[in-house]
Amino acid sequence: xxxxxxxxxxxxxxxxxxxxxxxxxxxxxxxxxxxxxxxxxxxxxxxxxxxxxxxxxxxxxxxxxxxxxxxxxxxxxxxxxxxxxxxxxxxxxxxxxxxxxxxxxxxxxxxxxxxxxxxxxxxxxxxxxxxxxxxxxxxxxxxxxxxxxxxxxxxxxxxxxxxxxxxxxxxxxxxxxxxxxxxxxxxxxxxxxxxxxxxxxxxxxxxxxxxxxxxxxxxxxxxxxxxxxxxxxxxxxxxxxxxxxxxxxxxxxxxxxxxxxxxxxxxxxxxxxxxxxxxxxxxxxxxxxxxxxxxxxxxxxxxxxxxxxxxxxxxxxxxxxxxxxxxxxxxxxxxxxxxxxxxxxxxxxxxxxxxxxxxxxx
Ligand code: GDP
Ligand code: MN
Numbered sequence: 001x002x003x004x005x006x007x008x009x010x011x012x013x014x015x016x017x018x019x020x021x022x023x024x025x026x027x028x029x030x031x032x033x034x035x036x037x038x039x040x041x042x043x044x045x046x047x048x049x050x051x052x053x054x055x056x057x058x059x060x061x062x063x064x065x066x067x068x069x070x071x072x073x074x075x076x077x078x079x080x081x082x083x084x085x086x087x088x089x090x091x092x093x094x095x096x097x098x099x100x101x102x103x104x105x106x107x108x109x110x111x112x113x114x115x116x117x118x119x120x121x122x123x124x125x126x127x128x129x130x131x132x133x134x135x136x137x138x139x140x141x142x143x144x145x146x147x148x149x150x151x152x153x154x155x156x157x158x159x160x161x162x163x164x165x166x167x168x169x170x171x172x173x174x175x176x177x178x179x180x181x182x183x184x185x186x187x188x189x190x191x192x193x194x195x196x197x198x199x200x201x202x203x204x205x206x207x208x209x210x211x212x213x214x215x216x217x218x219x220x221x222x223x224x225x226x227x228x229x230x231x232x233x234x235x236x237x238x239x240x241x242x243x244x245x246x247x248x249x250x251x252x253x254x255x256x257x258x259x260x261x262x263x264x265x266x267x268x269x270x271x272x273x274x275x276x277x278x279x280x281x282x283x284x285x286x287x288x289x290x291x292x293x294x295x296x297x298x299x300x301x302x303x304x305x306x307x308x309x310x311x312x313x314x315x316x317x318x319x320x321x322x323x324x325x326x327x328x329x330x331x332x333x334x335x336x337x338x339x340x341x342x343x344x345x346x347x348x349x350x351x352x353x354x355x356x357x358x359x360x361x362x
Contacts, residue, residue: 001203001216004047006088008199011177012184015169018195022090031071034089035064041092042067044074046084056080061092093197098186099159100124101167103174111139112174114147114167116155120186140171147171162194163187178207222266226285229278231268233285238263239360241286241295241320243279245270245304253298256349262357265292273303279312287318294321296356298349301328310337321359325352 003011009019023034024047035042044067046058053059058079062070067089075084100120106113118134119127128135138151152164166187174182183200203211205218219227226233232247240257242264244250250269257264266289270282286295295318299309307330313322314337324345326334338345346352 001205001208001213001218002049003201003203004049004086005045005199006047006086008182008201009196011201012170012173012196012199015173017166017169017173017184018193019199020090020093020195020197022088025071025087025089026085028068028072028075031062031067031087031089032064035062035067038089038091040064043090043092044070045088045090046074046077046079047086047088048079048082048084050080050082053079058084093188093190093195095186095188095190095197097160097189098197099163099188100127100183100185101163101170101187102181102183102185103170103179104181104183106139109139111142112171113137113139114151114155114171116167118159120188124185145172145175160189160194166194166196173201177201178204178211180204222285222288226268229281231270231282231285233266233268235266235289236264237291238265239291239293240264240356241289241292242267243270243282243286243295243297243299244268245272245274245299249298249300253296253349253353256353257296257357260354260357262353262360265289270299270304274309274312276308276312276315279309280315283313283316283318283322287316287320292320294323294356294359296352297322297324297326298352299326299328301326301331301334304328305330306334307337308334310334313338313343314341323352323356323359325349 006024013019021038025031025034042062044060044062056079057077060070060074074087077084098120100117102115103112115137117124117127136155138155140147147168152167156163170182179201181202184196186197188195188197208216220235223233240262242253244253247269250267254264254267266286268282268286306326322343324338324343335345346355
């Protein structure tokens with residue numbers, strides 16, 4: 001789950017990472033007071049979850065005189081389609097230098113990796129292309145609680161020494177908060193020291209309970225409902241509903257749809273041994289997304305019985321066409337039930353996907 005900037009900054013500050021003086025406001029009326037409290041020049045930052053927020057118009061400068069007008073402008077804007085409900089009013093920084101520091105998981109080495117760049121700011125990808133020498137990275141053994149000194153010195157060589165404790169603290173936050181990503185871009189040098197001007201923190205969804213987070217805000221209503229019922233379910237942007245059993249088969253189905261230039265609207269993994277009730281629920285859930293034009297059910301019967309699946313599909317009785325590929329335990333019974341009810345059965349996953357893509361594009 002992604003935290004918003006102000007939430008991430010709150011977390012970082014508990015690790016003694018310096019952050020700008022700020023006030024969170026939720027209405028235009030609070031802007032002038034917030035600005036006065038901070039004293040003079042401020043930046044108003046829309047708290048929306050989009051990359052390149054500054055470039056998308058989500059960050060505006062203001063002074064005590066125009067704080068209300070500027071806040072009104074920001075609250076009535078849409079930043080990449082998102083409405084602005086919260087604005088962070090922050091002291092304006094006198095920036096002398098911008099750095100980039102990010103900690104993520106490197107899956108191939110199964111360890112955290114720290115990325116540091118001498119040129120921070122908005123487009124780190126461009127920096128990496130233009131000045132590869134300015135970007136340094138280092139993996140940290142997951143067995144270490146702290147970043148070893150030699151790694152910190154390697155990453156920050158030639159830079160202000162005060163950056164070192166910030167990276168150490170960011171690493172501690174990354175570990176203790178079960179983060180997938182902890183990032184400061186830019187980490188700025190000002191006349192009064194180093195400050196995290198921006199903050200990003202993504203908590204591993206699998207660790208939310210341990211972190212005391214009871215609700216994953218990143219989930220849609222249906223995704224949350226599916227999770228509560230023990231299904232893996234994700235919404236996408238296409239028009240084909242996908243139901244599979246097992247992550248491997250479900251992902252392979254999605255890959256095959258993409259290969260045929262189709263686009264999935266969502267996918268649901270019913271898991272192993274789903275009975276007719278669960279299958280019925282799954283089909284109805286997938287069908288409830290308005291964009292779904294056709295549903296493909298691709299199941300392999302092992303402990304899952306094909307006749308149970310067939311009964312579930314029939315009981316769901318959804319309005320969209322359901323294209324089915326079933327193989328394995330009680331396949332003949334399942335096939336007889338579905339064909340008897342007028343459903344379209346295909347023998348291979350390739351044929352079923354091709355048929356679904358064709359149906360979706362008609
Ligand atoms: P982002 O666009 O969502 O990454 O938002 P940032 O908080 O990183 O702001 C974008 C850019 O605004 C930064 O890289 C700075 O170069 C610039 N900026 C200029 N003045 C300020 C300031 O006082 N505070 C902050 N946070 N950014 C500033
Ligand atoms: Mn930023």
